[in-house]
Amino acid sequence: MSLGWRLRREGLEVLIIDKGEPGREASHAAGGMIAHCDPHLPDVLRPLAFAGAAMYPEFVRELQEESGESADLRDRGALAFLHEDERPGCERARAIESDGIQPLEPALTRPPLEQGMRAWWLPECSVDPRGLCLALLKAAKRRGVDFVTGSAVLEVEISAGRAVAVKTAHSSYSTGVVVSCAGAWASQIQPFGLPTHPVKGQMVCIVPAPGSWEDLLVQHVIRTPEVYIIPRSDRRILLGATVEDGGFDKRTDADTVEKLYQAAAAVVPKLGEMRIHDAWAGLRPGSPDKLPILGETALPGYFAATGHYRDGIMLAPITAEIMTRVITGEPAEFDLLPFSPLRFSQ
Numbered sequence: 001m002s003l004g005w006r007l008r009r010e011g012l013e014v015l016i017i018d019k020g021e022p023g024r025e026a027s028h029a030a031g032g033m034i035a036h037c038d039p040h041l042p043d044v045l046r047p048l049a050f051a052g053a054a055m056y057p058e059f060v061r062e063l064q065e066e067s068g069e070s071a072d073l074r075d076r077g078a079l080a081f082l083h084e085d086e087r088p089g090c091e092r093a094r095a096i097e098s099d100g101i102q103p104l105e106p107a108l109t110r111p112p113l114e115q116g117m118r119a120w121w122l123p124e125c126s127v128d129p130r131g132l133c134l135a136l137l138k139a140a141k142r143r144g145v146d147f148v149t150g151s152a153v154l155e156v157e158i159s160a161g162r163a164v165a166v167k168t169a170h171s172s173y174s175t176g177v178v179v180s181c182a183g184a185w186a187s188q189i190q191p192f193g194l195p196t197h198p199v200k201g202q203m204v205c206i207v208p209a210p211g212s213w214e215d216l217l218v219q220h221v222i223r224t225p226e227v228y229i230i231p232r233s234d235r236r237i238l239l240g241a242t243v244e245d246g247g248f249d250k251r252t253d254a255d256t257v258e259k260l261y262q263a264a265a266a267v268v269p270k271l272g273e274m275r276i277h278d279a280w281a282g283l284r285p286g287s288p289d290k291l292p293i294l295g296e297t298a299l300p301g302y303f304a305a306t307g308h309y310r311d312g313i314m315l316a317p318i319t320a321e322i323m324t325r326v327i328t329g330e331p332a333e334f335d336l337l338p339f340s341p342l343r344f345s346q
């Protein structure tokens with residue numbers, strides 16, 4: 001949707017075809033951390049991650065203005081507990097001494113500092129991906145993006161060696177350019193799928209106990225090796241997330257939900273007084289080398305913008321920007337070779 005919105009602003013006619021409802025799969029399940037400082041990000045992805053994170057405030061401002069929906073951009077930063085040999089991958093990150101943690105985040109009374117862990121404050125923000133998707137949907141519709149929902153694309157049709165249309169069960173839609181943004185399902189589209197696979201993540205949402213009028217319990221995103229804790233401005237707190245190779249199964253299991261809840265309460269005991277509101281799972285679009293797949297495929301006119309794995313919310317604005325440039329023939333201004341769809345056919 002971010003790409004559709006961006007392309008439409010460039011004056012292109014855009015039709016988004018979704019097998020379900022747009023913004024209801026991985027993007028609906030995500031935590032919404034814009035985690036460009038994460039030491040585990042692949043180095044080759046850092047330029048895109050930094051650019052995406054830098055674009056976020058303006059991206060959200062424009063979308064909110066166009067749609068009237070809030071994406072709940074929060075910019076208090078993240079408190080990350082990293083192993084001693086790990087360093088945040090961004091400037092402005094600050095190591096925090098143990099007596100500096102509670103002044104920043106009073107409810108964090110049991111910081112996990114044992115076994116060589118260190119606390120860092122990271123200049124990261126977070127959004128509510130559900131609010132963001134709603135804002136994108138409305139903004140895209142207002143700008144004249146068309147939608148066909150509840151209809152899976154089965155095949156990209158080819159004529160004279162170019163992609164010329166996409167076929168669903170009931171129709172065929174002619175076009176000059178096809179972009180596969182089919183996430184974990186991208187491999188299912190004929191004649192050749194893009195090699196994504198589902199990587200399941202379970203998340204838990206907790207809310208204050210009935211009758212509690214306490215303010216939002218934590219202000220920062222908190223990341224420990226066991227759990228991440230993401231506050232929303234409406235006092236909900238999200239706990240995430242597992243990383244599981246479980247096929248297309250989106251069920252949650254009670255043990256995992258309990259484990260995430262206990263891991264959060266172990267560092268912020270007051271979270272144990274909140275109640276579990278709901279839990280869900282989503283399917284991240286994994287790729288064979290864990291990098292996004294961006295650019296034109298071997299079939300002229302058929303492009304890929306998928307495989308964003310754990311970072312697709314963070315990378316949404318930069319993906320939209322880069323793919324718009326690629327599609328309209330402008331220089332992308334990033335080295336896109338590591339992300340080329342062609343890397344899998346060599």
Ligand SMILES: Cc1cc2nc3c(=O)[nH]c(=O)nc-3n(C[C@H](O)[C@H](O)[C@H](O)COP(=O)(O)OP(=O)(O)OC[C@H]3O[C@@H](n4cnc5c(N)ncnc54)[C@H](O)[C@@H]3O)c2cc1C
Pocket residue numbers: 017018019020021022023024025026027028029030031032033034035151152153154181182183184185186188189200201202203240241281282283284285305306307308309310311312313314315
């Ligand atoms: C639990 C969890 C937590 C996460 N946390 C974060 C986070 O904190 N920060 C972050 O940056 N990222 C996070 N992510 C990753 C992020 O959610 C994904 O990388 C991103 O949402 C992928 O977006 P997408 O549009 O490519 O895929 P999706 O949001 O899955 O959308 C794919 C769309 O394609 C449609 N589709 C599929 N096949 C077809 C077809 N054949 N025809 C038509 N339509 C089709 C689907 O219906 C769907 O609407 C998280 C993911 C999960 C699951």
